[in-house]
Amino acid sequence: MARSQPHYRRSLGDLSERALAFWLLLPAALLLGFIALYPVLRLLYTSLFALQLTVSPDSSFLGFANYGQALHDARFWNAVKNTLLIVIVTVPGALVVGLLLAMLANLPFRVKWPVRLGLLLPWALPLVFVGLIFRWFFDSQYGVVNDVLVRLGGERLLWVTNPALAFWAICFTLIWKTSSFVAxxxxxxxxxxxxxxxxxxKVDGASRWQEFWRITLPLLTPAILVAMIFRTIAAFQTFDVPYAMTGGGPGNATETLAMYVRATSIENLNFGYGSALAVLMFLISMAVTLVYLRYVRGADE
Structure with missing residues (x-):
């Protein structure tokens, strides 16, 4: 009688945990690579060419010349400066306001949904819509802010047309918008x-401040770092609010790096140089994120 051949088929239950995780995550990894990795690689490829449709529909290989042009571009460095200032002001500001809002929402209210709904509303509003609302708030003639200042005996301020005031108006708007997400x-x-x-x-006689400093803040540090990572990356990509409020003006006083990328790529149709600017913005965001992640790993160890 012939011996039966061994059966080599393995079910998913026979796989090791690592192998099972690999096969289950593979479809998602392929999809993510197609959706996220391909555009990034295409962006890197385009940044190496001279591709300006207002001059010629053809492209020519430049290597890293677009990146060299950016390093000598005064408008690029002005946009970097404005972006960094927005990050420096709005990320800690959103963190402080968000922490206060989170602690308020965590109080033992009998009816909690109005408080938590108040946290969701600013986060749910579209960024452009928020920018338009606060542009009207800071309008020099009809804005609510100037109306309050006049009623208090102050003078009307040119919030949108004064470079310094426009910057602070944008930062205030961004903090209001993003603090709910942090919260x-x-x-x-x-x-x-x-x-x-x-x-x-409480049994040991600790005060509220000691409870916050010794219990709440240390145990909340991982959540704070996660919130700061998301907020920092989003702050480097700030576009909608300053575009809706000032359009980057007066002049280029409030133009961010994302706005400069748009102006170069969409308005001037210089896709090669615009792609290089986008790659630089991506590298800056990744560098800051790696700093955060290194800090998180050091804190865990």
Whole structure:
């Protein structure tokens, strides 16, 4: 009687955990690579060519000449400066306001949904819509802000046409818009802190400030770092709010790097140089993110 051949087929249950994870994640990884990786590689490829449709529909290989042009471009460095200032002002500002909002929403209200709905509304509003609303708020003639200042005995200020005031108006708008997003992340972190720790601290006679400094802040640090990573990356890509409020003006006083990329690529149809600017913006964002991640890894160790 002939011996039966061994059966080599393996079911998913026979795979190791690592192999099973590999095969389950492979479709998502391929899809993510097609959606995210291909555009990035295409952007890198285009940045190496001279491709300006207002001059010629043909492209010629330049190597890294577009990047060299950016390093000597005064408008590029002005946009970098404005972007960095927005990051420096709005990320800590959104963190402080978001932390206060999260702690307020975490209080033992009997009816919590109005407070949490108040956190969701600013985050849910479209950025361009927020920019248009606050442009009207800061309007020199009919704006709410100047109306309040006049009623308090002050003078009308040219919020949108004065470079310094326009910058601070944009930062205030961004903090108002983004602090709710930070608050939602921090609220989730606050709810993971065991209440027993606060009860033990009260038994030991700790004050509210000591509870915050010794319990809340250390245990909330991972959530804070996650919120800062997301906010920093988004702040480097700031476009909608300053575009809606000032259009980058007066002059280029409030033009961000994302706005300069748009102006170069869409208005001037210089896709080669615009792609190089976008790659530089991507590299700056990634560098800051790696700093955050290195800090997180060091804190875990």
């Amino acid at each position: 939602l992340i921090l609220l989730a972190g606050l709810q993971t802190i065991p209440k027993e720790l606060y009860e033990a601290a």
